[in-house]
Amino acid sequence: MTTLKSRAVFGIKWSALSQASKQGTQLLTTVILARLLAPSDFGLLGMAMVVIGFIEIFKDLGTTAAIIQKKELSEVLLSSIFWVNVGFGILAMTVLFFGAPLVGLFYRESGVVAILRVLSLSFFISSLSILQQALLQRSLAFQTLAKVEISTVVCGAVVGIALAWYGAGVWSLVLQSLTTVSITTIFLWLSSSWKPQLVFHWSEVRSISGFSLNLVGFNIFNYFIRNADYLLIGRYLGAQNLGYYTLAYRILLFPLQNISALIGRVMYPVLSKFQDDHRRFASAYLKMTAIIALISFPLMAGASSLARPFVVTVFGNNWLPVVPLIMIFALVGMTQSIGTTVGLIYKVNGRTDWMFYWGIASGTLVILAFLVGLRWGILGVAAAYVIASFLLLYPNYSIPFRLVDLEFASLIKTLRLPFLNSALMFIVLFVFERFLSPLFSEAIVLILSVILGVSVYAAANWLTNRELLKELWGLIGFKKNMPDSLT
Numbered sequence: 001m002t003t004l005k006s007r008a009v010f011g012i013k014w015s016a017l018s019q020a021s022k023q024g025t026q027l028l029t030t031v032i033l034a035r036l037l038a039p040s041d042f043g044l045l046g047m048a049m050v051v052i053g054f055i056e057i058f059k060d061l062g063t064t065a066a067i068i069q070k071k072e073l074s075e076v077l078l079s080s081i082f083w084v085n086v087g088f089g090i091l092a093m094t095v096l097f098f099g100a101p102l103v104g105l106f107y108r109e110s111g112v113v114a115i116l117r118v119l120s121l122s123f124f125i126s127s128l129s130i131l132q133q134a135l136l137q138r139s140l141a142f143q144t145l146a147k148v149e150i151s152t153v154v155c156g157a158v159v160g161i162a163l164a165w166y167g168a169g170v171w172s173l174v175l176q177s178l179t180t181v182s183i184t185t186i187f188l189w190l191s192s193s194w195k196p197q198l199v200f201h202w203s204e205v206r207s208i209s210g211f212s213l214n215l216v217g218f219n220i221f222n223y224f225i226r227n228a229d230y231l232l233i234g235r236y237l238g239a240q241n242l243g244y245y246t247l248a249y250r251i252l253l254f255p256l257q258n259i260s261a262l263i264g265r266v267m268y269p270v271l272s273k274f275q276d277d278h279r280r281f282a283s284a285y286l287k288m289t290a291i292i293a294l295i296s297f298p299l300m301a302g303a304s305s306l307a308r309p310f311v312v313t314v315f316g317n318n319w320l321p322v323v324p325l326i327m328i329f330a331l332v333g334m335t336q337s338i339g340t341t342v343g344l345i346y347k348v349n350g351r352t353d354w355m356f357y358w359g360i361a362s363g364t365l366v367i368l369a370f371l372v373g374l375r376w377g378i379l380g381v382a383a384a385y386v387i388a389s390f391l392l393l394y395p396n397y398s399i400p401f402r403l404v405d406l407e408f409a410s411l412i413k414t415l416r417l418p419f420l421n422s423a424l425m426f427i428v429l430f431v432f433e434r435f436l437s438p439l440f441s442e443a444i445v446l447i448l449s450v451i452l453g454v455s456v457y458a459a460a461n462w463l464t465n466r467e468l469l470k471e472l473w474g475l476i477g478f479k480k481n482m483p484d485s486l487t
Contacts, residue, residue: 021150029157030250033172034315036164039247043239045173046246047107048115050230051096052122067134075197082131082196089127096120107234115174122181129185132192148187156180225363228370229381236374245378247315248325252303252333282406285345286414289338290468293415296337297422298457302450304330305429309437309446321378328382335389338415345400358399362392417468421460429453 034042067073067081100116136145160176168175234242303310307326311319346355366388373384398408429449436445461469 017146017150021146022153025150025153025157027251029160029176030247031314032161033164034247034319036161037169037172039243039318040239041170041173041243042246043234043241043243044109044111044115044170046230046242047103047109047112047234047239048119048174050227050234051103051116052119053227067131067138076199076201078131078135078194079197079199080201083200085127085130086124089124092123092127093120096123109234109239111170115170118174119177122178125185126181129188131196132188132194135194136188136192144191148184148191151187152180152183155183222359222363225359225366228367229385232370232374233378233381237378241378244319244321245325245381247319248322248329248382252300252326252329278404278406281345281348282404282410285341285404285406286410287471289341289411290414290418291471292337292341293418294461294465294468297334297415297418298425298453300330300333300337301422301426302429302453303327303333305426305433306446306449306453309433309442309449312442313446324379325382328379328386331386332382332389334419335393338411339389339393339396342397342400345403349403351400351403354399354403358395362396365392417461417465421457421464424460425453425457428456 067078097117097120100113100120103116104110104113133145136142156176156179159179160172163172163175229245230242233245304327307323307330308320311323311326315322343355346352366385369384369388370381373380373382376383394408397411401408401411429452432452433445433449436448440448
């Protein structure tokens with residue numbers, strides 16, 4: 001088990017490095033592109049990415065998670081899954097290429113047609129490396145994956161910025177995405193020792209179909225939940241409003257989800273190795289959520305209190321409509337940073353059917369909330385997101401917790417100190433920012449507020465939550481082994 005602990009720690013470190021590098025590069029790229037491109041350019045890509053993201057749900061048909069969870073794998077199974085993935089990649093590319101005009105009609109925006117046709121190539125390209133990535137993740141080869149991911153996001157950023165500088169407009173965003181996918185596939189093939197054989201047995205594929213198809217079903221409905229706001233805003237409020245909404249989401253909720261994803265990505269194969277030990281699983285899950293909250297809660301509190309100086313300093317006055325969206329999304333961000341981890345419980349325990357059924361129920365409420373909120377524009381949609389998220393808070397956790405004999409009260413107790421310390425930091429920053437605003441520029445206010453916020457939060461946790469701070473300190477490199485409570 002010591003080896004498993006050290007490999008998990010090693011994986012978290014490299015995943016954290018990869019995620020931090022990717023997020024830093026993407027944030028810097030977004031800042032530069034926001035200066036070079038119009039909000040409508042981001043809106044056009046946002047329209048296209050709703051469709052792209054939906055088809056991506058099917059690209060591995062849930063086989064990646066099944067491969068990681070399955071105890072024994074055969075060469076015939078792996079090769080069969082590879083050819084299924086490639087076949088679907090070709091099908092998705094073809095459907096999107098010829099179906100793009102229908103999307104243009106839906107949005108009443110002809111410019112999105114050509115964008116979708118170019119991006120359709122990404123499905124075939126990525127299908128060639130899905131299995132290689134899954135096998136590297138299963139074997140906890142996160143150092144290799146990190147190197148691939150960092151290299152590709154930097155290459156994509158260089159291409160996107162260079163094209164935007166030379167006036168390519170929305171095509172700089174399109175080709176940035178295509179470059180990243182292409183280089184990722186090349187590097188994964190070079191990094192993986194496994195290569196497919198010319199063999200296909202349908203019976204092997206069928207052996208994982210129950211797990212995979214329920215997971216795909218959940219992902220389909222969950223995708224509509226997460227993108228119904230994009231669809232509705234793009235259809236009824238236009239590209240510019242969608243551009244504001246998209247930017248707010250990209251700089252706030254998307255990075256938060258990735259914090260949860262990087263820890264969950266490592267912990268999924270680790271937890272799958274002792275999936276029958278509920279006590280151990282529950283303990284590890286609570287420790288994982290505590291670490292996520294320790295990072296994500298203060299980020300959300302800080303973003304809410306410093307939204308205006310951040311937007312004005314980083315993006316400019318043209319993006320001021322993003323400020324109230326960030327303040328609203330910060331509330332969603334706290335719940336989502338933890339809520340995205342419950343999928344681990346369903347998948348590790350093989351209950352993707354429960355995951356699918358709950359996805360239908362929760363998704364229906366969220367979509368109805370978006371439809372109601374649409375009446376008040378993009379702020380109404382964002383507010384509806386917050387209300388629906390809080391209504392679903394208890395059942396979102398209590399249902400999967402039954403699978404591992406975990407109480408909802410235990411989660412609340414685990415998250416109590418990160419929440420209270422973040423709330424203290426929010427109050428201090430709220431007062432401080434409004435005191436300094438009449439005296440200094442937005443940039444000076446932002447810098448001083450960030451320094452104060454970090455100091456207040458660190459001091460509060462050192463006084464009230466010192467053990468968790470030490471464990472996080474150990475995870476990022478200052479202890480040799482992972483704490484026993486984590487694995």
